[in-house]
Amino acid sequence: MKDNRTVIITNLNAAWTELNSVFDLFLESFKVGNGTAHLLDHLVVYAFDKTAYEHCKAAAHLHCYAVTTGGVDFSGEAYFMSEDYLKMTWRKIELMRTVLELGFDFIYTDADVLWFRNPFKKVYADGDFEMSCDHYRANYRDLTNTANTGFTYVKSNNRTIELYKYWYNAREYFPGKHD
Numbered sequence: 001m002k003d004n005r006t007v008i009i010t011n012l013n014a015a016w017t018e019l020n021s022v023f024d025l026f027l028e029s030f031k032v033g034n035g036t037a038h039l040l041d042h043l044v045v046y047a048f049d050k051t052a053y054e055h056c057k058a059a060a061h062l063h064c065y066a067v068t069t070g071g072v073d074f075s076g077e078a079y080f081m082s083e084d085y086l087k088m089t090w091r092k093i094e095l096m097r098t099v100l101e102l103g104f105d106f107i108y109t110d111a112d113v114l115w116f117r118n119p120f121k122k123v124y125a126d127g128d129f130e131m132s133c134d135h136y137r138a139n140y141r142d143l144t145n146t147a148n149t150g151f152t153y154v155k156s157n158n159r160t161i162e163l164y165k166y167w168y169n170a171r172e173y174f175p176g177k178h179d
Contacts, residue, residue: 005156006105006120008043011067011092014051022112027059029114036115046095048088067091090171097164100156110150123153128160 016023030040044063047053056064069091092108099106107119123130132151137144154160 004042005103006042006107007063007099008039009046009096009099009106009108010043010111011046011048011088012052012056012111013048013088014055016111017051017055023055026111026114027062029116033114033116033118035118039115039118046092048091067095086171090168093164093168093171096154097161097168100154100161100164103156105155106153108149108152108154113151119151119153127153128155128157129153129163 010026012023027040030036030043040062044065045052045056046067047056047064048067048069050066053064053066056062069087096106096108109115130153132148134146134148135144139145154164
């Protein structure tokens with residue numbers, strides 16, 4: 001990480017706050033990883049409910065952001081492709097766009113991704129957007145590579161801000177689909 005204009009974003013809700021949860025393992029991975037402990041200072045946690053916010057604040061030195069979405073309760077487990085899952089997914093895209101508009105680069109990481117090494121040594125310096133994939137076919141131009149938004153690096157600029165605006169608005173054209 002070259003500057004302080006880069007944040008690491010993850011999200012949390014009450015379903016992931018039990019003692020020794022996946023979230024606790026996620027935090028521990030920064031502490032025991034190779035060259036990752038200092039990255040905790042850049043971690044921003046989107047807490048989608050009061051329980052998650054309190055759990056986040058109880059963890060030392062975390063930047064916790066209480067996410068509110070009118071009329072939506074994100075405290076329960078959001079099963080893949082359920083209505084709550086879709087609402088939470090699109091809310092995350094909207095929040096990430098806001099981070100870009102504020103001039104911050106970011107890595108978004110699901111809380112079930114463990115940080116054993118510093119990924120900033122692997123991102124392309126001149127790249128705007130990098131995303132993990134579930135199935136990589138050894139050719140970055142292959143359109144059948146299966147994208148996975150669970151680990152995404154994004155540089156703040158006009159192109160990526162417009163991308164995130166377009167991406168968020170796409171939910172209206174593809175109802176029932178996720179990011």
